[in-house]
Amino acid sequence: MRYVFGPVPSRRLGLSLGIDVIPFKTCSFDCIYCQLGRTTCKTIQRMSFASPEEVVANLKLVLPRVKASYVTLSGSGEPTLSLDLDRLVREIKELTPIPVAVLTNSSLLCRPEVRTALLDADLVVPSLDAASQEVFERTNRPHPELRIDDIIDGIRAFSSDFHGKLWIEVMLVKGVNDDEAELARISSVLRGIRAEKIQLNTVERPPAEPYVRPLSGEEMQRARCHFDERAEVIPAPRDRQARTGNALDEGGDMKAKYAQILGLLERRPCTLADVANGLGLNMNEASKLLGMLLSLGLIRADSSTGGKAYFHRSRGD
Ligand code: SF4
Incomplete structure (x- = not known):
């Protein structure tokens, strides 16, 4: 298994050097928009999937050859399922001054040990695509034991303990979680959470389910009006090309x-x-x-x- 990949151009992180310690596709969710396809192992059981020594050895080989704005734990599933997360974050930070980011679907943030495992990261990007159980189940098709209220409590608790950067991502799917009532609910939840940014995103790469559609640029701007001044729309690829070359x-x-x-x-x-x-x-x-x-x-x-x-x-x- 290759644990280190990229750097790849990331919409939010610039050049991101990826660390992937989760077997494809092991996740607590099975999001209808997932760019990696359907989840084949839906679980909420944390495990040791990869030897941290091997991951760090992989990274040591790659680091001298690359430039990256972040070393990012993400990959083929949900990174907080890894029991080695805290050790990995700590050891990566000892190896390099490049900031460490973790992208998470937030599902396990209700567990104190998961929140603790993330405390040393420089940036954590939890996602929250719904605030009601019904829309949560429709959008993220979570493990049956997961409740959106617990997840929201977990994000809230993490936001008060964590001293690094916290950006919340909201992925919007046309006709699924973008109605006014749900947007108002998500926005109301996020008002009580300490985060620097709220990043509104929509489907860009081919999704797991063929019926999934993105919002248009105009619809994204209308959705943004539901949120406070921290909210920003992640630019569509063509707009980014125009700005960044x-x-x-x-x-x-x-x-x-x-x-x-x-x-x-x-x-x-x-x-x-x-x-x-x-x-x-x-x-x-x-x-x-x-x-x-x-x-x-x-x-x-x-x-x-x-x-x-x-x-x-x-x-x-
Ligand atoms: S949480 Fe991420 S990896 Fe898991 S199904 Fe959703 S989009 Fe895919």
């Missing part, structure tokens, strides 16, 4: 990876797993790179044949 101009490794993916898709259409396995990439990394190529219009995605496939634009299949 063409990601394919990034140097070295990443440019080569984009070229390899395009070369592969020129020969035949591929699923996410085909691309990851074919090029020896982490699934999350492959998904992010495919997302960038999609946003640039160089490839297209099609779910009409059941499994999701990516095609090179030059192919007419």
Whole structure:
């Protein structure tokens, strides 16, 4: 298993060097919008999935060769399911001055030991896509023992103990969790939580379920009006391209990876797993790179044949 991937361009973190210690796809949720597909192991049991020594050894090899704005624990499932989280955060911080971020779906923040495990991180990004149990179940398809009220209490408790940066992500899906009543509920919950930013996001990469649709730019701005001044809309890929330049101009490794993916898709259409396995990439990394190529219009995605496939634009299949 490769534990370190990237750096990959991240919508929120700049260049993110990913650490993935969770087996694909082990998660407490099965979000309808998940870019990695459906959850195959839905669990709330924390475990030791990877040897921390091996993860740190992997990172030591990679760090001298890369520039990154964050080392980010995320990946192929929910990182707080790892029992080694606190040790990993601590040891990564001893290795490098690059800030450590953890992206979490918040599901286990109601457990004091999980909150403690995150205290040494520089940035934690918990997500909250619903404030009512019904919308929570529809959007995140959680493990049956999870209750949104406990999760909200967990985020609230973490926000008062944690001294690093806290950004809350709200992923909006058209017609699923974007009605006025639910937005008002989420916003009311977040008003009582100490967070620097509330990041409103919508579906960008091919989702787990074909019926999932993004909100338009206008709808996102309307949704933002429900929240206080901390809320920002994460720009759509094309807007980001206009602001930051063409990601394919990034140097070295990443440019080569984009070229390899395009070369592969020129020969035949591929699923996410085909691309990851074919090029020896982490699934999350492959998904992010495919997302960038999609946003640039160089490839297209099609779910009409059941499994999701990516095609090179030059192919007419
Ligand atoms: S989006 Fe994140 S929390 Fe949701 S199923 Fe995928 S990995 Fe799990």
